Amino acid sequence: MTQMNMVKAINDALRVAMRQDSRVVVLGEDVGKVGGVFRVTEGLINEFGAERVFDTPLSEGGIIGTAVGMALYGLIPVPEIQFADFIFPAFDQIVSEVAKFRYRSGGEYTSKMVIRTPVGGGIRGGHYHSQSPEAYFIHTPGLKVVCPSNPYDAKGLLLASLRDPDPVLFFEPKRIYRAARADVPEGEDYTVPLSVAKVVRPGNQVTVIAWGAMLYEAIEASNKAAEAGIDCEVIDLRTIWPVDIDTIVNSVKKTGRVVVVHEAPKSCGFGAELVSLINEKAFDYLEAPPTRVTGWDTPFPYTLEMDYLPLAGRILPAIQSVAKY
Amino acid sequence: MQDERDVLLGLYRQMVLIRRFEEAAAKAYSQGKIGGFLHLYIGQEGCAVGALAALEKRDYVVTTYRDHAQALIRGTSARACMAELFGKVTGCSKGLGGSMHFFDADNHMLGGYGIVGGHVPIAAGAAFASKYRGDGAVAVCFFGEGSATIGAFSEALGLAALWKLPIVFICENNEYSMGTPLERSLAVADVSQKAVSVGMERDRFRCTDVLEVRDRVAVAVKRAREKNEPTLIEALTYRYRGHSMSDPGKYRTQDEIDERKKLDPILHAEGALRAKGVSDDELAKVNASVEAEVEDCVKFADESAEPDESLIEAFNYA
Numbered sequence: 015m016t017q018m019n020m021v022k023a024i025n026d027a028l029r030v031a032m033r034q035d036s037r038v039v040v041l042g043e044d045v046g047k048v049g050g051v052f053r054v055t056e057g058l059i060n061e062f063g064a065e066r067v068f069d070t071p072l073s074e075g076g077i078i079g080t081a082v083g084m085a086l087y088g089l090i091p092v093p094e095i096q097f098a099d100f101i102f103p104a105f106d107q108i109v110s111e112v113a114k115f116r117y118r119s120g121g122e123y124t125s126k127m128v129i130r131t132p133v134g135g136g137i138r139g140g141h142y143h144s145q146s147p148e149a150y151f152i153h154t155p156g157l158k159v160v161c162p163s164n165p166y167d168a169k170g171l172l173l174a175s176l177r178d179p180d181p182v183l184f185f186e187p188k189r190i191y192r193a194a195r196a197d198v199p200e201g202e203d204y205t206v207p208l209s210v211a212k213v214v215r216p217g218n219q220v221t222v223i224a225w226g227a228m229l230y231e232a233i234e235a236s237n238k239a240a241e242a243g244i245d246c247e248v249i250d251l252r253t254i255w256p257v258d259i260d261t262i263v264n265s266v267k268k269t270g271r272v273v274v275v276h277e278a279p280k281s282c283g284f285g286a287e288l289v290s291l292i293n294e295k296a297f298d299y300l301e302a303p304p305t306r307v308t309g310w311d312t313p314f315p316y317t318l319e320m321d322y323l324p325l326a327g328r329i330l331p332a333i334q335s336v337a338k339y
Numbered sequence: 340m341q342d343e344r345d346v347l348l349g350l351y352r353q354m355v356l357i358r359r360f361e362e363a364a365a366k367a368y369s370q371g372k373i374g375g376f377l378h379l380y381i382g383q384e385g386c387a388v389g390a391l392a393a394l395e396k397r398d399y400v401v402t403t404y405r406d407h408a409q410a411l412i413r414g415t416s417a418r419a420c421m422a423e424l425f426g427k428v429t430g431c432s433k434g435l436g437g438s439m440h441f442f443d444a445d446n447h448m449l450g451g452y453g454i455v456g457g458h459v460p461i462a463a464g465a466a467f468a469s470k471y472r473g474d475g476a477v478a479v480c481f482f483g484e485g486s487a488t489i490g491a492f493s494e495a496l497g498l499a500a501l502w503k504l505p506i507v508f509i510c511e512n513n514e515y516s517m518g519t520p521l522e523r524s525l526a527v528a529d530v531s532q533k534a535v536s537v538g539m540e541r542d543r544f545r546c547t548d549v550l551e552v553r554d555r556v557a558v559a560v561k562r563a564r565e566k567n568e569p570t571l572i573e574a575l576t577y578r579y580r581g582h583s584m585s586d587p588g589k590y591r592t593q594d595e596i597d598e599r600k601k602l603d604p605i606l607h608a609e610g611a612l613r614a615k616g617v618s619d620d621e622l623a624k625v626n627a628s629v630e631a632e633v634e635d636c637v638k639f640a641d642e643s644a645e646p647d648e649s650l651i652e653a654f655n656y657a
Contacts, residue, residue, distance in 0.1 A: 048517070072455045072456065100455075103454070142453030143375070312655045313655070316436060317435065317645055
């Protein structure tokens with residue numbers, strides 16, 4: 015096995031898919047010769063040519079709009095939106111077209127594509143290079159939303175996304191693009207199934223739910239809680255939507271206490287939906303009000319981003335609070 | 340009426356200030372004092388300096404994330420600009436914006452914007468407000484040729500022409516939208532022709548001679564102010580550095596960069612000043628005063644405090 019970071023693992027997944035299936039094409043701003051702003055598509059143009067890996071102008075609505083047409087005609091486009099913050103010019107195309115094609119054509123057509131985009135904070139990008147917009151898309155029926163936390167899952171989830179019949183938004187947590195490393199079978203084909211969460215740290219007293227870059231903060235806080243005698247179970251969602259509620263409910267039935275962690279602002283963040291689902295499905299098992307540790311309800315700040323992010327230092331008190339409730 | 344020699348000397352100083360300021364910023368970035376993204380204007384100075392010389396104080400300026408030059412010229416102090424880059428509370432956006440998001444209400448600098456092209460309709464809105472209120476102010480919107488492919492640009496252009504807004508659109512065509520050369524972005528290389536489809540006046544020139552830039556932009560500003568007619572200007576220019584500090588710019592050849600540097604606006608202004616009888620001593624004095632100003636602003640930024648955590652929410656609602 016080869017040690018890879020997230021960037022390399024995602025690149026490898028694209029190579030595997032493109033070698034197998036000539037319908038897969040990669041498009042986006044600077045994805046060709048430059049290899050993308052984070053170099054995720056580096057070298058693909060050399061192996062697959064400029065017909066399958068091509069630069070687009072700065073035109074997010076145009077990128078997604080043309081990808082819809084490609085998908086309807088049988089291709090599997092993999093558009094890259096350079097930052098998740100830049101997805102909003104394409105919001106209309108995604109919400110109005112991508113998400114609804116299957117439904118409004120009575121199952122005749124699908125605009126099946128995998129929209130890749132770097133997400134989240136941690137690189138001092140400020141207001142427009144740091145956001146976590148997953149909730150907008152979870153709120154839009156017809157889309158699937160994935161966010162891997164490590165290179166092995168990133169590759170397997172991307173390959174699963176490419177083979178899934180529905181359009182997928184594939185959020186890549188840029189804070190751990192190069193920091194997270196793992197053994198990944200290079201050039202090999204494997205999938206990590208969508209909508210299957212993973213218990214990454216078993217425990218009995220508090221369920222901590224996280225995904226993407228914040229998983230590591232959840233684990234760190236849980237390790238510190240263990241020193242204080244609190245035994246946490248940490249769940250990595252991997253696919254945010256449709257969510258693997260069974261794994262969550264099974265954990266909550268055991269612990270009765272929940273902390274949800276995410277980077278996005280608190281209000282109407284996905285944490286709110288998770289808490290509602292837990293209330294609906296495991297209310298009788300709860301020993302404490304489910305708690306959220308999230309970004310602030312403000313734009314994403316430049317200097318204060320480490321205060322904004324829900325890091326271990328803010329997760330730990332929440333764990334302690336629900337544990338002693 | 341100020342002597343043309345003194346005017347040019349003033350514009351020369353502005354261009355040198357931008358260049359030295361950004362060189363200092365690049366150094367601070369490499370020292371880790373500035374984080375995130377830093378897009379340098381070096382090489383393009385003739386465009387912003389010439390264009391803004393054609394404006395009045397009451398006019399409004401909207402620009403891209405490559406916004407340091409416009410702020411410095413409009414009157415935001417070098418201290419406030421550098422402190423913003425350092426993420427300090429003394430910065431023009433209290434350290435919460437950073438390099439790409441300068442704002443300065445007093446100087447009618449409506450901001451640097453991080454979403455390419457997304458700011459063009461905002462500038463049209465400012466022009467609309469000016470016309471509606473009868474203020475006589477003109478809005479000037481800078482954007483790269485990369486913005487010319489964005490829908491928001493086309494929409495703003497169409498509305499400005501339809502509503503006859505007092506606005507000057509200035510496309511800073513530096514030949515590359517990040518790493519993608521113009522010919523892979525646009526079917527027609529002449530961006531100013533975008534004006535034709537909406538019946539807008541247009542102009543197109545290179546930004547080597549800062550006085551020529553001023554005079555050509557002045558024609559458009561006059562048209563906006565007196566006749567409420569918009570203009571699309573394509574200002575041909577070139578950035579010497581990469582798209583941002585993290586871009587080594589390997590998609591260009593050294594020969595190409597060397598060729599473009601022969602058209603340097605600062606070099607050209609020096610030649611013109613010498614021809615007008617400005618001595619080496621006088622030029623050296625200008626350069627020394629710029630260097631002192633830049634040194635001072637770096638020291639100021641270094642010594643300023645970071646914003647307190649209480650500021651996270653403070654500017655969210657009134």
